[in-house]
Amino acid sequence: MAMLYSDRSAKTVQRRMIVDACRRLTAIAPTIEYQYVGFGGLEYNDFIDMHLALGLETMTSIERDTMLTHRVEFNRPYAGIEVKMGEARDMLSTLHWDRRAITWLDYTDPLDRNILRDVDYVIRAAPPGSVTIVTTQADLRGKSAPERLATIRERLDDLCPPDLAPKDTNGWGIAAAEREALQTLANSVCREAHDGPFRQLFNFNYADNARMLTWGGITASPALEEAITRCRFDDLPFIREGAQPLLVRVPDLTTREWLHLERETAGGHALPNVPPGIQAQAVEDFERVYRWR
Numbered sequence: 001m002a003m004l005y006s007d008r009s010a011k012t013v014q015r016r017m018i019v020d021a022c023r024r025l026t027a028i029a030p031t032i033e034y035q036y037v038g039f040g041g042l043e044y045n046d047f048i049d050m051h052l053a054l055g056l057e058t059m060t061s062i063e064r065d066t067m068l069t070h071r072v073e074f075n076r077p078y079a080g081i082e083v084k085m086g087e088a089r090d091m092l093s094t095l096h097w098d099r100r101a102i103t104w105l106d107y108t109d110p111l112d113r114n115i116l117r118d119v120d121y122v123i124r125a126a127p128p129g130s131v132t133i134v135t136t137q138a139d140l141r142g143k144s145a146p147e148r149l150a151t152i153r154e155r156l157d158d159l160c161p162p163d164l165a166p167k168d169t170n171g172w173g174i175a176a177a178e179r180e181a182l183q184t185l186a187n188s189v190c191r192e193a194h195d196g197p198f199r200q201l202f203n204f205n206y207a208d209n210a211r212m213l214t215w216g217g218i219t220a221s222p223a224l225e226e227a228i229t230r231c232r233f234d235d236l237p238f239i240r241e242g243a244q245p246l247l248v249r250v251p252d253l254t255t256r257e258w259l260h261l262e263r264e265t266a267g268g269h270a271l272p273n274v275p276p277g278i279q280a281q282a283v284e285d286f287e288r289v290y291r292w293r
Helices: 009-027 045-054 066-074 088-094 113-125 145-159 173-194 222-230 255-266 280-292
Strands: 035-038 058-063 081-085 101-110 131-137 198-206 212-219 246-248
Touching: 009 045, 009 101, 009 131, 009 198, 009 212, 009 222, 009 246, 009 280, 035 045, 045 058, 045 101, 058 066, 058 088, 066 081, 088 113, 101 113, 113 131, 113 145, 113 173, 131 173, 131 198, 145 173, 173 198, 173 212, 246 280, 255 280
Parallel strands: 035 058, 035 101, 058 081, 101 131, 198 246
Antiparallel strands: 131 212, 198 212
């Protein structure tokens, strides 16, 4: 079973950032007209945030671990959440895609051809103006660089970046390769199905445990270009439209240290009174995430 969200602080930050961005969809349509599709697990944190912040009422949770059926049903925070038990690749085609959707395919697995097929299906099926988000593991620690490269090539197949070299799989290099594969696929599918590009909005790297990638964006079409522009997504400091990711890292601070930095930052100061022993990197990480913690 996946670790609980209460143990995943960077995950919480990026979830709140995503919800914040989705507030801007009102330039396209009232958010209550959207549906939400996700993997709620046992806590349904994303469902709660999507409902409370955006007013979403039509929601579907997919859970592949059938051993958890009774617990998943019991822990539903809202009776209106429909639970589908089974693999996403089998369940997605049973959903109704006649309304715009915010879909978060929140995997704990590495990106592979099965996940890419799920992404292909969602982008084709959901109407323009829909948001699609994908989280995958981007970690192959314990393997040599040549082994990592061979594994990535096998998983991504013809979507593997053609110039990827063994040295490119170091650190966050796997996340970069997965993002490129996802964006290449999304653009191709979106142009074919909706005659427009897939506008990337999210490129998060985080590591509450393993290195993870969260990528996503919005399906565009010629009729929606002006409305998407009016959303002004790029006003948000965490929006990433290209290869450069946002590394979400929550510094290890005491409550008193956090409140002190929050007070200084919110007051517009240049942090002249950093608590003793706090490194510059921790202050930089704090400034990047404190509004969404």
